[in-house]
Amino acid sequence: MLNFSTKGEYGLRAVVNLARSYPKIKNIKAISIEENISAKYLERLIGELRKNNLVKSIKGKNGGYVLARKPREISAGEVIEVMEGQMTSKCNGTHCAHMKDCASSVVWIKLGEQIKKTLYGIKLSELIK
Amino acid sequence: MLNFSTKGEYGLRAVVNLARSYPKIKNIKAISIEENISAKYLERLIGELRKNNLVKSIKGKNGGYVLARKPREISAGEVIEVMEGQMTSKCNGTHCAHMKDCASSVVWIKLGEQIKKTLYGIKLSELIK
DNA sequence: CTGAAAGCATACTAAAATAGTATGATTAAT
DNA sequence: ATTAATCATACTATTTTAGTATGCTTTCAG
Numbered sequence: 001m002l003n004f005s006t007k008g009e010y011g012l013r014a015v016v017n018l019a020r021s022y023p024k025i026k027n028i029k030a031i032s033i034e035e036n037i038s039a040k041y042l043e044r045l046i047g048e049l050r051k052n053n054l055v056k057s058i059k060g061k062n063g064g065y066v067l068a069r070k071p072r073e074i075s076a077g078e079v080i081e082v083m084e085g086q087m088t089s090k091c092n093g094t095h096c097a098h099m100k101d102c103a104s105s106v107v108w109i110k111l112g113e114q115i116k117k118t119l120y121g122i123k124l125s126e127l128i129k
Numbered sequence: 130m131l132n133f134s135t136k137g138e139y140g141l142r143a144v145v146n147l148a149r150s151y152p153k154i155k156n157i158k159a160i161s162i163e164e165n166i167s168a169k170y171l172e173r174l175i176g177e178l179r180k181n182n183l184v185k186s187i188k189g190k191n192g193g194y195v196l197a198r199k200p201r202e203i204s205a206g207e208v209i210e211v212m213e214g215q216m217t218s219k220c221n222g223t224h225c226a227h228m229k230d231c232a233s234s235v236v237w238i239k240l241g242e243q244i245k246k247t248l249y250g251i252k253l254s255e256l257i258k
Numbered sequence: 259c260t261g262a263a264a265g266c267a268t269a270c271t272a273a274a275a276t277a278g279t280a281t282g283a284t285t286a287a288t
Numbered sequence: 289a290t291t292a293a294t295c296a297t298a299c300t301a302t303t304t305t306a307g308t309a310t311g312c313t314t315t316c317a318g
Contacts, residue, residue, distance in 0.1 A: 004237065005305065012233045027264065041307050047266070060315025063264045076236045103256040104141045107205045108133065111247055118243045119236070127232040134276065156293065170278050176295070189286025190292045 004084070010037050011045050011083035012076060018055060019071040019124040027064035045083065052082045071128060077119030133213070139166050140174050140212035141205060147184060148200040148253040156193035174212065181211045200257060206248030 013035050018026060028046065032039035046065060049055045054074060055065045067074060142164045147155060157175065161168035175194060178184045183203060184194045196203060 007305080009233065009237070010306095012236060016232045029264090038307060040309085043265075044267095044307090050265095057265060058315090059265050059313080061261095061263045062316060063314080065265090080236075103145045104138065106256060107141060107209075107248070107251055108138070110251065111244065114243050114247045115240065118240055122236055122239065127235060136276080158293085167278060169280080172294075173278090173296095179295095186294060187286090188284080188294050190290095191287060192285080192293045194294090 007045060007083040008080045010035070010042060011049060012079050013037070014042060014046055015049065015054065015067070015074070015079050016124060016127050018065060018067050019074075019128050022067050022071055025058055025064040025066045030064075048082055049079065052078075054078060054082060067124070070125070072123050072125035074124045075120045076122040076124070076127070077116060080119055136174060136212040137209045139164070139171060140178060141208050142166070143171060143175055144178065144183065144196070144203070144208050145253060145256050147194060147196050148203075148257050151196050151200055154187055154193040154195045159193075177211055178208065181207075183207060183211060196253070199254070201252050201254035203253045204249045205251040205253070205256070206245060209248055 014031050014037070017031050017035055028039055028043050031037075031046075032042045035042075046055060050057050050065070053068050056068045057063065057065050143160055143166070146160050146164055157168055157172050160166075160175075161171045164171075175184060179186050179194070182197050185197045186192065186194050
């Protein structure tokens with residue numbers, strides 16, 4: 001019904017992978033092999049997660065990544081929001097004839113709320129059991 | 130958080146528009162003007178809705194479209210599913226190291242269920258009040 | 259202090275999806 | 289017969305996705 005890009009999937013899988021080995025550090029190479037994701041691409045994606053304070057990086061030899069918080073303090077929603085970008089209700093009532101009371105916008109707003117509720121309710125801790 | 134294409138939005142707006150004038154027939158031109166959507170593009174999109182039995186067409190002069198069922202018997206989910214295509218849980222556990230019990234897939238599955246529940250619960254009748 | 263192994267930054271590119279256009283055929287009321 | 293509508297298909301431009309490539313910086317180990 002909706003197309004999710006692999007960004008969200010890859011990001012989530014990487015973070016879940018880190019949750020499994022938490023609090024040990026793990027490098028891109030290891031994650032990319034285990035998850036079967038292009039190392040270079042993953043490197044870029046995980047960079048986004050770092051900039052948004054979901055993972056911490058340790059530079060230099062023997063470096064790698066760790067979750068920035070405990071697995072039970074990070075939700076799937078946070079990860080996916082960073083990777084996919086904020087959900088925007090495209091139908092905001094500005095372009096159709098019904099103006100502010102655009103009937104269709106109700107659908108996108110309700111849906112957005114439900115998605116957030118669902119995804120923010122899922123913590124990494126519950127995914128690694 | 131997720132990118133919806135305009136297809137779903139346009140399709141929904143067109144159908145809601147038809148719901149307002151139900152059971153009178155209305156042509157593409159009128160809908161496209163009222164909704165400010167390219168007529169040619171809308172024509173193609175609404176063709177999809179017809180093939181999936183959500184609207185009926187009346188050909189020839191004075192022709193146009195009508196909802197195939199009453200507004201309270203058509204849900205937003207049906208419309209959006211036709212326009213956007215079936216939601217597929219991309220992470221199906223086949224490509225990562227954890228195989229069948231892929232932790233991340235749980236997220237997409239739960240999310241998909243919630244989205245369906247939400248969208249199928251919204252009927253056109255409730256959008257035109 | 260030097261080399262290797264890690265992350266960091268940025269630019270490039272190929273493929274796919276999106277959002278539309280264009281052309282013309284078919285249908286049916288007048 | 290004319291006109292106004294849908295129907296079918298093919299084409300195209302733009303954007304997004306999914307990567308690749310190159311090179312720099314940081315830090316541990318010897």
